[in-house]
Amino acid sequence: MTAGADKSVKLWNPYKQILLQTYMGHGYEVLDVQSSADSSHITSAGMDKCVFYWDVSTAQIVRKYRGHASYINAVKFNEESTVILSASVDNTVCAWDCRSKSREPIQILRDAKDSVTSLSVSDHEILTSSLDGCIRRYDLRMGQMHQDDLGCKIFHILSVVLILACL
Numbered sequence: 001m002t003a004g005a006d007k008s009v010k011l012w013n014p015y016k017q018i019l020l021q022t023y024m025g026h027g028y029e030v031l032d033v034q035s036s037a038d039s040s041h042i043t044s045a046g047m048d049k050c051v052f053y054w055d056v057s058t059a060q061i062v063r064k065y066r067g068h069a070s071y072i073n074a075v076k077f078n079e080e081s082t083v084i085l086s087a088s089v090d091n092t093v094c095a096w097d098c099r100s101k102s103r104e105p106i107q108i109l110r111d112a113k114d115s116v117t118s119l120s121v122s123d124h125e126i127l128t129s130s131l132d133g134c135i136r137r138y139d140l141r142m143g144q145m146h147q148d149d150l151g152c153k154i155f156h157i158l159s160v161v162l163i164l165a166c167l
Helices: none
Strands: 008-013 018-024 030-035 041-046 050-055 060-066 072-077 083-088 093-097 107-109 116-121 125-130 134-139 144-149 154-158 163-166
Touching: 008 030, 008 041, 030 072, 041 072, 050 072, 050 083, 050 093, 060 093, 083 116
Parallel strands: 072 116, 116 154
Antiparallel strands: 008 018, 030 041, 041 050, 050 060, 072 083, 083 093, 093 107, 116 125, 125 134, 134 144, 154 163
């Protein structure tokens, strides 16, 4: 999948380098996209401050979530693909329930003091990075947040091994 300045999400066959489907609906540049665990849905977000939840087979928008005050840097599904998490320049991470018809976030994490640049999700924790120089780990089982101040602007984290890109 690709996302970009043309305001679309594109699904490709990586082996044959063939475009399979184009998903149109964003009003501005798309900054991030992710597929659900079973590949039946896609989530995307970007400069239009909205999270899109797509049906892969029909290329139709299932739901469009609005709640961020600024553009969205990253979107991720939880492991069951029932919740979408979105990280924004407005210093928040919002959680959206894919099963509910509600378009309101089920939770908003407001701990960052600057733009949330990336996030990673596992079965029991959310890991975020921010331009305020902090990595935050939200332990969902314990309901706790742990914060590490690295003292540098953090642009991206990867989930397999904690790799940081600092400036």
